[in-house]
Amino acid sequence: MNIYKTYENELVTALKNISAEFDTSRVVVEQPRDPSHGDMATNAAMVLCKQAGKNPRAFAEELLPLIKELNGVESAEIAGPGFINFRLKQRQWADLLNYILNEGIGYGDTTVGKGQPVNIEYVSANPTGPMHAGHTRGAVIGDTLANLLDKAGYKVTREYYFNDAGTQVDVLARTAHLRYREALGEDIGDIPEGLYPGDYMKEVGQALVKRDGDQWQGKSESEWLVPVREFAVEHMMKMIREDLRLIGIKHDVFTNERDIVESGTLDTAFKFLEDLDLIYTGTLPPPKGKEMEDWEPVPLTLFRSSKFGDQQDRALKKRDGTWAYIMPDIAYHYDKIKRGYNLMLNVLGKDHAGYQERLEPTIDAFSNGDAKLKVIYNSIVKVFKGGELVRFSKRSGNIITLREMVEEVGADVVRFFMMTRTPDAEMEFDFDKVVEQSKDNPVFYVQYAHARCCSVMRNAGEMFPNMDLSVKALSSADLSKIDDEDSLYMIKVMAGWPKMVESAAEAFEPHRIAFYLNDLASAFHSLWSKGRTDTTLRFLDENDAELSRARLALVAGVMTVLASGLAIMGVKPVEEMHG
RNA sequence: GGUCCCAUAGCUCAACCGGAUAGAGCAAUUGCCUUCUAAGCAAUAGGUUGUAGGUUCGAGUCCUACUGGGAUCGCCA
Numbered sequence A: 001m002n003i004y005k006t007y008e009n010e011l012v013t014a015l016k017n018i019s020a021e022f023d024t025s026r027v028v029v030e031q032p033r034d035p036s037h038g039d040m041a042t043n044a045a046m047v048l049c050k051q052a053g054k055n056p057r058a059f060a061e062e063l064l065p066l067i068k069e070l071n072g073v074e075s076a077e078i079a080g081p082g083f084i085n086f087r088l089k090q091r092q093w094a095d096l097l098n099y100i101l102n103e104g105i106g107y108g109d110t111t112v113g114k115g116q117p118v119n120i121e122y123v124s125a126n127p128t129g130p131m132h133a134g135h136t137r138g139a140v141i142g143d144t145l146a147n148l149l150d151k152a153g154y155k156v157t158r159e160y161y162f163n164d165a166g167t168q169v170d171v172l173a174r175t176a177h178l179r180y181r182e183a184l185g186e187d188i189g190d191i192p193e194g195l196y197p198g199d200y201m202k203e204v205g206q207a208l209v210k211r212d213g214d215q216w217q218g219k220s221e222s223e224w225l226v227p228v229r230e231f232a233v234e235h236m237m238k239m240i241r242e243d244l245r246l247i248g249i250k251h252d253v254f255t256n257e258r259d260i261v262e263s264g265t266l267d268t269a270f271k272f273l274e275d276l277d278l279i280y281t282g283t284l285p286p287p288k289g290k291e292m293e294d295w296e297p298v299p300l301t302l303f304r305s306s307k308f309g310d311q312q313d314r315a316l317k318k319r320d321g322t323w324a325y326i327m328p329d330i331a332y333h334y335d336k337i338k339r340g341y342n343l344m345l346n347v348l349g350k351d352h353a354g355y356q357e358r359l360e361p362t363i364d365a366f367s368n369g370d371a372k373l374k375v376i377y378n379s380i381v382k383v384f385k386g387g388e389l390v391r392f393s394k395r396s397g398n399i400i401t402l403r404e405m406v407e408e409v410g411a412d413v414v415r416f417f418m419m420t421r422t423p424d425a426e427m428e429f430d431f432d433k434v435v436e437q438s439k440d441n442p443v444f445y446v447q448y449a450h451a452r453c454c455s456v457m458r459n460a461g462e463m464f465p466n467m468d469l470s471v472k473a474l475s476s477a478d479l480s481k482i483d484d485e486d487s488l489y490m491i492k493v494m495a496g497w498p499k500m501v502e503s504a505a506e507a508f509e510p511h512r513i514a515f516y517l518n519d520l521a522s523a524f525h526s527l528w529s530k531g532r533t534d535t536t537l538r539f540l541d542e543n544d545a546e547l548s549r550a551r552l553a554l555v556a557g558v559m560t561v562l563a564s565g566l567a568i569m570g571v572k573p574v575e576e577m578h579g
Numbered sequence B: 001g002g003u004c005c006c007a008u009a010g011c012u013c014a015a016c017c018g019g020a021u022a023g024a025g026c027a028a029u030u031g032c033c034u035u036c037u038a039a040g041c042a043a044u045a046g047g048u049u050g051u052a053g054g055u056u057c058g059a060g061u062c063c064u065a066c067u068g069g070g071a072u073c074g075c076c077a
Helices: A003-018 A044-052 A058-066 A091-104 A133-151 A165-184 A200-212 A222-247 A257-262 A265-275 A326-337 A355-367 A402-409 A411-418 A432-436 A444-462 A485-497 A497-505 A511-533 A545-568
Strands: A038-041 A073-079 A082-089 A118-122 A155-162 A253-256 A280-285 A299-303 A343-349 A372-378 A380-387 A388-390 A425-431
Touching: A003 A038, A003 A497, A044 A058, A044 A082, A058 A073, A058 A082, A058 A355, A058 A402, A082 A091, A082 A372, A091 A253, A091 A411, A091 A485, A091 A545, A118 A133, A133 A343, A133 A372, A133 A380, A133 A402, A133 A411, A133 A511, A133 A545, A165 A200, A165 A222, A200 A222, A200 A411, A253 A257, A257 A265, A257 A326, A265 A280, A265 A326, A280 A402, A326 A343, A326 A355, A343 A355, A343 A388, A355 A372, A402 A411, A402 A432, A411 A425, A411 A444, A425 A432, A444 A545, A485 A511, A485 A545, A497 A511, A497 A545, A511 A545
Parallel strands: A118 A155, A118 A343, A155 A253, A343 A372, A380 A425
Antiparallel strands: A038 A082, A073 A082, A280 A299, A380 A388
16 A cells, blocks of 8 residues: 555545546655655646646645545645645554554555566576676676565566577686596696686586596597586586575576577577568678777678667678577577566676667567567676775686675675665775775664664563564554654655555666665664653653553564565564674 | 766765755764663755756756766677
């Protein structure tokens, strides 16, 4: 239940009673930024004044009685350019709190997704090494977005796509074979240029020895390449899945390029485009603004993407006749559409800019315009350690792994922190700051609020040993006793949760949840502190069990909403803080 | 050169399909721990939202041009 939406609907109904002609699509009821403006505000007069042929304030005068008659409205007034602000009776807020307690963790669930299947692809790193800091942000964004859309009523599939066929994977196989020889006791010296130098490859070699013994030793590459490659890919994927599990990420579906090709999906997709006369043989113009020494015009198999607004047509085959990288991706999205996804989200690094635009034409063609791909690009994370920028370099093997991050600062910090910026913005992850100055890390602030709630409950248990502190029991408290301004404000912040879920889901912007939780925690910390100086505002009053019960209901509500939000973030709602 | 993204307080960032006096945290200054956990609270200060126009009841948000920063362009992935 979104209380603002409820009032908006009631208001629209009332407006239609005045005149069925009104276009009320832009009428909204929302929470004013400034609480002194009241509980709710509507722009109805300003939006409709033209249709009514009146000036905004005069029209607002006419609408005022309408507002005052809405259920539970205590007062209403006109402000600014024609806003109508109104306040609700205490009872409305008490009822809302009761509702929250009854909904529990499911408070904020909405149906805006209408059960629509949505495919969220994220991480999708190729199996050539462990997860590192650079992968982490996209992983967290994707997973949080999936949680969010799930709560918003979509049918979510979390998908991982990897390439197990390209040159990168052959390099992996060669590295694995070298480490395999090492594990068999050969002195391999330094890892040659062009192979993966990381130590994580050692265990691959050892595992291969364990499985296959020395049967690949001294054989030619053509003999061992395929089996070793397969083994190494499998091993890497296992490693990646374990890494992701460290931050609570588990994909539903893994799809690989080889399957796309071998199952014939790629050929089918290509033929589909051919049949639509979108494939031809031609020559591309030389790339602009870039020195290309080895460029020469060659006839290639091209896709008429320019017909769909692309800058130029795209090559689908290389000059040697093999598929260009884009073709398997095209086929992969063809496959997604065939699997019933009309909404496909893809979380990618910003270096993939243009991916959406390159794939959109084919997606339009495959789905007849019904399917939509939305790529969420995220900027890089700069990792600082010991005051210095850590550069990622696979070559040197000098990478900060996801595992290291989790071991040093914990999964909760990693997950929450990654969500405190819009995906677009670059961010800095400073190990020292995150550990030393906890104020720099909002996850503590939010978790602390939850821990404080738990603390109040524990104290209540001591003060009133016979009181039933279950959420259900507390919801029967006399909530009319909650009438101080700060407590009511607390409820109003909670009232905004369903709307936050909806708007964040519609915009595909999960980071808003983090900011909301911060606000919610802030309201609670403030309320708590009021009780330090003014004992009449404490949650617990030894001499008034009923009042205590009512206030504990409020605390339980805060706990519930915090837990509900933290669930989306994939962060644990802790019961006490340590250290 | 084309395309896309970004520009908001000293720093890092918010601002809910365009709403009222643009908000937090950090850094600065000042109060609050015999009182439900001070990883907290309260307060002060800090702004021509890069520049110039436009659209309208109303613009940080939309449009145009410009300035500055980043990414991208391919038969690479």
